[in-house]
Amino acid sequence: MPDLHEWISQKIDAAEQRAQACPPWPWTFDADWEEVKAADGIVVADVFALSGRQLRATGEFIAANDPAAALRRCTADRKILARHNVNPAWADWPSQAVACYGCGVESDCDWPVTENINDCPELLDIAEGYGLTADEHAQLDRPAPPPRKTCTSGKTLGQAIADVFDEFTAVQLDETFLGNVTAHKFTGLMPIAVELLPPTPIQRALDILGPHLQDEPLYRPTA
Incomplete structure (x- = not known):
C-alpha cells in the first residue's frame, strides 16, 4: 500500500x-x-x-x-x-525523517508540528x-524513520564518539594545513595535532640543546 x-x-x-x-x-x-x-x-x-x-x-x-x-x-x-x-534536509535526523515539512515547527527546539506525513x-x-x-x-503504509545506528563493536561510548570525530575531521580537514591553522585529529575527546606548524626559533634552539640539557633539573623537553 x-x-x-x-x-x-x-x-x-x-x-x-x-x-x-x-x-x-x-x-x-x-x-x-x-x-x-x-x-x-x-x-x-x-x-x-x-x-x-x-x-x-x-x-x-x-x-x-x-x-x-x-x-x-x-x-x-x-x-x-x-x-x-517530507524535508530531505531532515534525513540525517531519524526522528524527524518522516515529519511533514509544510506543517512547520514549534517550540524552542524547532520540533515538527506533524511528526509523521500520514497525519498531516x-x-x-x-x-x-x-x-x-x-x-x-x-x-495505508505508515512511513517509518530509518533505524538508528548502533555500536556493535564492543567499543565504549567515548571510543565511539572519538571515531565519529576522527571520521568527520578526516573528511572536513583532510588532515592538512589550513592557512595558519593546524589540522587536528580527535582521539577520545581531546584534539591532538596530526601536522605541526613550522617550529619557532626558540623551539629549534631547544631541539638542538636538548641532549645537552637532559641532566638539568629545571629543563623539561617539549617532545
Whole structure:
C-alpha cells in the first residue's frame, strides 16, 4: 500500500487522465435542447429525463465541472502536495525523517508540528475530497524513520564518539594545513595535532640543546 502522500498522488494522476481524455472544453448547457455540449458541439450529456429545477441544476453542474475545472483542481492539489511533504534536509535526523515539512515547527527546539506525513491535516483534507475513509487510512503504509545506528563493536561510548570525530575531521580537514591553522585529529575527546606548524626559533634552539640539557633539573623537553 502507498503512504498518504503517494495515495493522493495516484488519485490526482487518475483524475488528470480522465479529464484529458474528455472532449474539448469549455462545456455549455443548452436548456432548450436539454443537453450539455463540448466546445466542438459534441453532446456529452443528455438531461432530458429530468425535469424542472433538477434538469437545469444537473445540466449546469455538469457544464461547470468540465475537464478544465478538474485539471485546475489537480494543479492546486499538486501544489499542496509539494509543500506538505517530507524535508530531505531532515534525513540525517531519524526522528524527524518522516515529519511533514509544510506543517512547520514549534517550540524552542524547532520540533515538527506533524511528526509523521500520514497525519498531516492538509493532506487528510485533500484525501477526504478524493474519498479516503478512516478504514482506508488505517491500511495505508505508515512511513517509518530509518533505524538508528548502533555500536556493535564492543567499543565504549567515548571510543565511539572519538571515531565519529576522527571520521568527520578526516573528511572536513583532510588532515592538512589550513592557512595558519593546524589540522587536528580527535582521539577520545581531546584534539591532538596530526601536522605541526613550522617550529619557532626558540623551539629549534631547544631541539638542538636538548641532549645537552637532559641532566638539568629545571629543563623539561617539549617532545
